[in-house]
Structures are given as C-alpha cells and as structure tokens.
Amino acid sequence: MENIKKKNFYIYLGLSLFIFLAIAPWILKHELSSFLLRSFNAYLSIVISFIAGSLWWRENLKKDIHLEAIVISMLAFLGILIFEFNQGMAIIFQIILINFLLRFELKVIGEDENILSYIETRKLATYIITILCVIQLAYLFNPYVN
Amino acid sequence: MNKNTITWIGKWTFILAAAGSAVGLGNIWGFPYKAGTNGGGAFVLIYLGCILMIGLPIMMAEIIIGRRARKSPVNAMKNGAIESGVSPKWQIVGWGGLLSGILILSFYSVLAGICLNYIGISAGANSAMSSVEEFSQATASAANLLFWHTVFISLNIFIIAYGVISGIERVINFMMPVLFILIIIMVLNAMINGDFMRGLSFMFAPDFSQVTPATFLSAMGQAFFSLSLGMGSIMCYGSYMPDDENIFKTSMTVAGLDTLIAVMAGLAIFPIIFAYGLDAASGPNLVFVSMLSAFSDMPFGNLLGPIFFILLSIAALSSSISLLEPSVAYFDEEKIVSRPVAAISLGFIAWFLGIGSLLSFNLWSEKTFIAGFDFLGSMDFITNQLLMPLGGMFVAIFAGWFLSSKIVVEELSIGQEKIFNIWKFFIKFVSPVLVAAVFINQLIPFFQNLLS
Numbered sequence: 001m002e003n004i005k006k007k008n009f010y011i012y013l014g015l016s017l018f019i020f021l022a023i024a025p026w027i028l029k030h031e032l033s034s035f036l037l038r039s040f041n042a043y044l045s046i047v048i049s050f051i052a053g054s055l056w057w058r059e060n061l062k063k064d065i066h067l068e069a070i071v072i073s074m075l076a077f078l079g080i081l082i083f084e085f086n087q088g089m090a091i092i093f094q095i096i097l098i099n100f101l102l103r104f105e106l107k108v109i110g111e112d113e114n115i116l117s118y119i120e121t122r123k124l125a126t127y128i129i130t131i132l133c134v135i136q137l138a139y140l141f142n143p144y145v146n
Numbered sequence: 147m148n149k150n151t152i153t154w155i156g157k158w159t160f161i162l163a164a165a166g167s168a169v170g171l172g173n174i175w176g177f178p179y180k181a182g183t184n185g186g187g188a189f190v191l192i193y194l195g196c197i198l199m200i201g202l203p204i205m206m207a208e209i210i211i212g213r214r215a216r217k218s219p220v221n222a223m224k225n226g227a228i229e230s231g232v233s234p235k236w237q238i239v240g241w242g243g244l245l246s247g248i249l250i251l252s253f254y255s256v257l258a259g260i261c262l263n264y265i266g267i268s269a270g271a272n273s274a275m276s277s278v279e280e281f282s283q284a285t286a287s288a289a290n291l292l293f294w295h296t297v298f299i300s301l302n303i304f305i306i307a308y309g310v311i312s313g314i315e316r317v318i319n320f321m322m323p324v325l326f327i328l329i330i331i332m333v334l335n336a337m338i339n340g341d342f343m344r345g346l347s348f349m350f351a352p353d354f355s356q357v358t359p360a361t362f363l364s365a366m367g368q369a370f371f372s373l374s375l376g377m378g379s380i381m382c383y384g385s386y387m388p389d390d391e392n393i394f395k396t397s398m399t400v401a402g403l404d405t406l407i408a409v410m411a412g413l414a415i416f417p418i419i420f421a422y423g424l425d426a427a428s429g430p431n432l433v434f435v436s437m438l439s440a441f442s443d444m445p446f447g448n449l450l451g452p453i454f455f456i457l458l459s460i461a462a463l464s465s466s467i468s469l470l471e472p473s474v475a476y477f478d479e480e481k482i483v484s485r486p487v488a489a490i491s492l493g494f495i496a497w498f499l500g501i502g503s504l505l506s507f508n509l510w511s512e513k514t515f516i517a518g519f520d521f522l523g524s525m526d527f528i529t530n531q532l533l534m535p536l537g538g539m540f541v542a543i544f545a546g547w548f549l550s551s552k553i554v555v556e557e558l559s560i561g562q563e564k565i566f567n568i569w570k571f572f573i574k575f576v577s578p579v580l581v582a583a584v585f586i587n588q589l590i591p592f593f594q595n596l597l598s
Contacts, residue, residue, distance in 0.1 A: 024345060131330065138337030144421060145343070 006016035014047060015125050022132035025139050033139070040136060043081045044094050044129070048101055055108060065108050072101055088140050095133045102126040123136045151216070151389045152310045159315050160387045161399050162322040163207075165299035166464030167379045168404040171257060171323070172400055173372040174430050174461055178349055178412025180368055182426060184361045187352030190409075192362060197401050200580050203572040204538055205397045207545035209228035210557045212384030219243045219378035220410060222385060223544070230550040243378025243520050244476060246533040247469040248307035251302070252499035253525045254469065257296030257430065258462035259453050259504075260284060264434060267443050268451025277439035284434075285507040295500050298307065303493035306474050307486040310386055314467055323367050328457040329407060331416035340417025346424070349412045363587045366580050371530065372404055376538030376581075379468035381476055382401070390520045392559045394569075407461075414454075418444070433458060440447045499525070517592050531592070539578050546567065546574030 005139035021040040025033035026055065052072035055065060075097055102122065139145060154160050181189045215225035220240035227236040263284055275283070285291060307312045336342055374380055387396070387398035415437065419426055422440040426432075433454075441451035467579075470492060502510070502521040516524040551570070556567055 026337075026346060131334075134334055135337060135505060138334055138342075141338055142340075144341040144417075 001013060004115060004118045007118055009048045011121050011125050017043065018129055018132050022135045024138075027038060030145065032144070033145075035108065037087065037136060038083065040132075041087075041090055041094065042080055042099070044133075045076040048079075048094070049073040049096055051105065055105060065104075068104065072097070072104065088137060089111070091136050093135050095130055098126055098133075099127055148392055152386055154315055154386050155311060155314065156319060159318060160383060160391060161262035161396055161403065163314065163464075163468070164374075164380055164400040165403040165407070166318055166322050166325075166397075166461075167374040167383065168372060168400060168465075169407045170374075170465035171254070171261070171458060171462050173368070173404065173408040174411040174458065175415075175429055176229060177368055177372065177408035178416060179426060179432065180364055181350075181412065182348040182416065183356075185353045186211040186348065187350040188354045188357050189361060189365060190350065191352070192357070192365040192407070193369055196362075196366045196580070197368075197373075197405065198367060199572055200577050201368040201369045201373045201375065201401055202397055203577045204370075204542050204545075204581075205373055205380055205400065206393055206569055207541055207549075207573055208375065208378075208381040209384035209387060209393050209547070210554055211541070211545065212381035213389070214553050214557055216385050217478055218385070219381045219472050220476050221479065222381055223598045225564045226345050226544070226549055226553065227239075229553060230389050230548055232548045236540075236544055236548070237514045239517070239537060239544065240378060240381075242533055242537045243376065243381065243541075244473045244528050246377040246537060247306060247379065247472050248366055248496050249499065249525055249533070250529045251299075251466055251496040252468055253503035253522050255298045255302070255496065255500050256295050256464065256503045256507075256522070258459060258466060259291060259296075259298045260430070260434065261458040261462055261534045262298060263294045264438070265452045265459065268438055268455055268580040269448050277442065280438060281430075281434045288505055288508050289502040291507060292501065293586040295504055296497065297320055298463070298466070299493050299497045299500070301463060302470050302490045305463075305467050306470050306555060309485060311544050314471065317467070318464060323463070325407075325457060325460045328453055328460070329410045329414060332454055332457060333410050336414050336417040339421060339444055341420040342413075342417040345413060345415075345417030346417050348420070349409070363584060367588070368446065370538055370581060370584055371534065372408065374465065376534040376541060377469070377529075377538070378472035378588055381541075382472040382490035383468065385475075388493065392562075393557060394559075394562060394565050399475075417449075519596050527592070531585075531588040534586065539581040539585065542573050542581060546570070546578065 018040070021036050021043065025036045028036070049072075052069045055069045076094075077092050079094045079097065082093055105122065106119065109119075154163070177193075211226045212219070212222050213440075214229070215222035217225060218240070220237050220243075223240040224234045224237035227234050247497070267280055267284060294413055305317050307313065308316075311492060319357040336345065370376070387393075415432065416426060418440045419432075422443060424439060434515055437454060438451065441447035441454070444450060470489065473492045474485060474488045477483055477492070478485045482488070483491065498590055503525060506513075506520040506522040510521055513520060515521050551566075554570075555563075555566055558569075
C-alpha cells in the first residue's frame, strides 16, 4: 500500500512538470516557447519509454510482453524525431501512443484490487496529459501567437 | 418532527451538488469581466481572500446547521436555535432563504430559458441577421420567452419531484461532469481560435493601480453571491451530507471548484471576444450578443455555439434546482403535501412570478416597479440586494454569536480544533461585518436613486 502511495506521488510529481511545460508557452516569451514545446515532447517520450520499460520488471504479468514494451519505447523516441519534421504530427502521435500505452498496461497488469488506486491515478494522469497535448496543439495552431 | 434520514449516496455528490448550485450564470458571465476590469490578477487575489474570509466561514456555518438538524433551512435554523438555548424565532432566517429561492428562481428561469432557446439559435445562426437583432427577436415575443421559461421550470419540477436520490443526485452526477467536459472543450476552442494570450492578460495580469476600495467591495460581493449563500440552498444540501464527510475540506473543494469554473469560463469567453474585436462586457449582453456574434463568424460556430449554450443551460439548471429544493423539502418534511405536489405548486408560483420578469423584456419594458427598476430588476433588487445579504449576515451572526460551540465541534471532524478557532473568529467578527459592507454598498445607489 505504501508502495502504491509512493508511486501515485511520483505520478503527480511528474505530472506537474507536464502542466508547467504545457502552460508556460502561453505565458512566457515566444522565443522560449519553442524550447518549451520541444521539452514537453522530449519529456513525454522519456516518460512513455520509462513506463513501457518498467513493465518488464513487474511480477505476475499475464504474458510475456518484452517485445511489445520495447516497440512502445522505440516509438516514443520516434516521436522526438517526428517533432523535428512536423510538430503537430508529433504531438498527435504522442497522444495516440500514451493512450495506447495505458490500455496496454492495464491489459498486462490485470484488475488487481491492491493496485486500484494506482490504476485510477494512471488513468487520470493519461487523460490530463492528453488534454495538455491538445493545449500544445492549440498553441501551434493559434493564429494570435507570434 | 422526525429527522430526515436521506443522505447523498455518492462520495462526491455533496461537492458536485453544492458546486452546481454555486456555479451559475452569475459567475460565468460576471466574474471574468469583474476580474478583467478591476485589476486582473490583483482582483483574483483579493477575491480568493474574500472567499476565505466571507464565503468559506458562512458556507461551513450553513452546512453545520443543516447537517446537524437534517432538516430544511426553516427547521434547521429552529433546531439550531433550540439546541443552543436561544429563541426559535431564528427560523425567520430560514423562511427568508425559502422566499429568496422562489423569487430568484422566477427570474432566473426566464434567463435560463433564453439560454435553452439559444442552443437552437446558435446552431442556425446566420450572418443575415446581427446578434443584436437575434437577441431582440428572441426577447421581443412574450410567447417565445414564456415557452422556454415553462420548459425550464418544468425541468426543475420534474427533477425535484423525483426526490433527492433518484432526482437531484442522479441528475447532478450526470450534469456536473458534462459541464466540466464542455467547459474544457470551450477553453480548448478559445486556445485554438481565440486571442488566448490577451484573454490571459486581461484576466490575470495584476494591475494594482486599478485597486480601489470599490474593488474590495466588488470582490466581497462576488465571493458572497457566487457561492449561493444566504438563501438556504447550501444549508438544505448540507442536511443530506453524510456524517463522515469533513465539512472544512468539502467547503474548500466547493469554493475551489466554483472559482475554477468561473476562471475557465473567462478563459473560454474573453479570448474569443478579443479575437473577433468585440466589446468585453458582462451579463446577458456578453453571452447572447457578443458570443453569438463570434460564433456566427467562427469555423464550426454552428457546432460550438450550441455546446456553449448547453454549458450555460446546465450551469443554470444545476443552480436552479438548489433554489427550489429548500422549499419543497420543507413542505415535504412538514407533511403539508407530498414532494411531487410541493414541487409542482412551488414551481407554479415561481413560473407565475416569472411571467412578470419575461414581460420586462417586451410589453412591460417601460414599466417601473421598485426604485425605478422594471419587474425583473425589482426581483433582482429584492433578492440579491436585500434578502440574500441579510440572510447571509444573519446566518453568520447566528453561527458566530448564538450557535452552541458544542454543536460546531461535534459537526467538524475530530482533531479540527485549530480550524474551529479560526472559523469562530471569522464567523463572529469578520464575515458579518464584510457582508454588511456589501449590503450597505449595494443599497447606496438605491437611496441615491430615491433622493434624486
């Protein structure tokens, strides 16, 4: 239980940096914004990759998921590459990937009652990050941002 | 007179219901404009201070009194007075709340009816007619206003007649998440289509040079009125709150949600207003004229417009059911009539009074009733400028000076002595004085009007 609490705390901690990186471009100077957008995308890639990677270490997994987890980690870093060519496309790609990762994780860890609070927090975090990604997209497409 | 045994089933229901009661048209179309024109971030800071000094103590007092008695506001005040060894005449405060609720519902329903009507209008908005003309057309016909007013009141009656759990709780648990999702959609829309940075700066860039004593009074008024205090709604909802819920934490969450939604409404509205070069305004003009004009020019405006007006209608409905419920609960618990009959009868009274308010838009637009106001203005004056501040002030005086501390300590969770002491100080010395200041400040223009 203590372990789950600690995990939830780290999720919220990690989430706060996402929130900062998503909101800061709207408040800070435009020159900084492109750096912040890039950081958001890179940070998201690292987090997705980390979560996918950490799945290997879980005990009592329903099936062998090493290959799928590695593919997700690789795809997360592909997001950084896509960002260099098309920022909007990269963010949409990351939205799909993070939601896919959530479904994948829930599938492999099962519906264990002991980790219900962790599952709730993970779901909430994914939805919030999805909204933050849309906020990033809005920044890219907003005609009044200069 | 038996105690009510009904309690909310869901853990979040009280919070959602109270937040639904607090989040209404007033803070969606009032708070952002007040913030923007009174120093932006400076106003928001002052407002948050006022929420802590006025809103929170009175809200806690109403919940404590309501939950202790588990009865409607009239009997809850009476119960609190008797248990504290003071005159049961304090129940008059509860009666004032019931009266306020019905009177507010009468004109609120007319405005909410216009929101319902605008769901269709905004879906088919065309550039052949300006938004001012659209508004004039919608309000010129008394029959049209009466139809939508009737629809809105009927929705209220229907929900309340079904009961606290099957009606109010079920509807609130559906409506509030929808309201939250819709407001997120509208904020995202403002981020994509609106001048979001200017909107942010309008609402949040602190300008302390604009802060005057009037700013404090405006913030105090907003903090008091936006939380639905002084009209029995929170007391009534509090009477359904389970015993194990923490009153302080719950009140903080309700106040926080109310402020969050008001801020988000501002972020959904003002970037659009600035992007389309429209005038920042407040009240009905802001949403029915300026926003409609923006939607008619916006990409997907025919879809986003209805979403916006559904959002307003939900906010209005979640508030209006809390206006009718205290009176219905009283009639029901006193076994005067059954709940459905009480809902229909009291709803009918509100509907009938609302006819005067809807006529203020057309046939009675020239007629004045109280202090030079039209019928709708007079109702607003009686409730918002007299009954509600008086209700809030007397709840604070009662809770601070007359309500037994034993009751308060028992109702607050164990280990909250510090919170009790802080609450006691504010409810005794600060909140009544500040509400009185708001009350007097609101009456000054009335007396100036009378003298001139």
